Amino acid sequence: MCIFCKIINHEIPSSVVYEDDDVLAILDISQVTYGHTLVMPKKHVRNVLEADEETVLKCMAAAKKLAARIVTNTGASGVNILTNCGESAGQSVDHLHFHIIPRYDENDCIDITFNESPKQDLDEVLKKICG
Ligand code: 5GP
Ligand code: ZN
Numbered sequence: 418m419c420i421f422c423k424i425i426n427h428e429i430p431s432s433v434v435y436e437d438d439d440v441l442a443i444l445d446i447s448q449v450t451y452g453h454t455l456v457m458p459k460k461h462v463r464n465v466l467e468a469d470e471e472t473v474l475k476c477m478a479a480a481k482k483l484a485a486r487i488v489t490n491t492g493a494s495g496v497n498i499l500t501n502c503g504e505s506a507g508q509s510v511d512h513l514h515f516h517i518i519p520r521y522d523e524n525d526c527i528d529i530t531f532n533e534s535p536k537q538d539l540d541e542v543l544k545k546i547c548g
Contacts, residue, residue, distance in 0.1 A: 421512035425459050434487075439472075440479045442517075449527050450519050452491045456480040457514040464502040468513050480515045493519035497529060 423429045425441050434454050435442040445453040456476050462468040484496045497518040501508040518527060 419461060419510065419512045421457055421510055421514065422461050425457070435479060435483055437479070439475045442479060442483055445516065450493075450521060450525055452487045452493065452517075452519040454483060454487060454517040455514045456483060456517060457512060462513050463511050464508060464513050465500050466502055472513070476513070476515055480517055484517045487517055487519050491519050492521075494522055495520035497527070 418426075418428075420429065424431045424443060432444040433441065434444060435456075439459055440456060441459055442454055442456045445455050447453065456479050458468070458472045458476055460472060462472060465473060480498055484498055487493065488496050497520060498515060499518070500513070500515045520527075
């Protein structure tokens with residue numbers, strides 16, 4: 418059983434922010450910023466690509482509501498909501514989860530920067546994706 422399934426089954430303790438029949442939200446143990454929260458389905462599914470649409474929508478609906486509450490109650494000035502999918506994208510726990518990462522003007526321990534990459538031929542990219 419994966420570590421998040423153990424948390425969902427209360428075999429491992431966690432700080433529960435929100436829970437319903439389908440979704441659990443807990444404080445991330447690493448707290449990359451103050452209030453960093455993980456939203457996950459209770460059903461085990463590896464990641465967003467493997468999840469059915471209903472599961473993703475339930476998580477995202479909860480994440481949207483929780484993000485608003487977290488931003489209001491922490492005084493954050495912004496928030497990142499993201500999911501890492503696959504090892505190359507930084508996924509370390511193979512149970513779908515969405516990070517809610519409140520952002521502050523100071524003391525942020527996260528840097529999400531879109532660096533410049535070599536220019537791509539957009540027509541070629543489009544053809545590859547859309548066929
Ligand atoms: P990923 O790297 O897969 O996108 O994110 C996994 C997250 O789960 C990490 O931010 C990590 O800190 C968190 N995490 C891993 N193990 C535990 C745990 O036992 N309890 C809690 N609350 N968070 C965990
Ligand atoms: Zn699991």
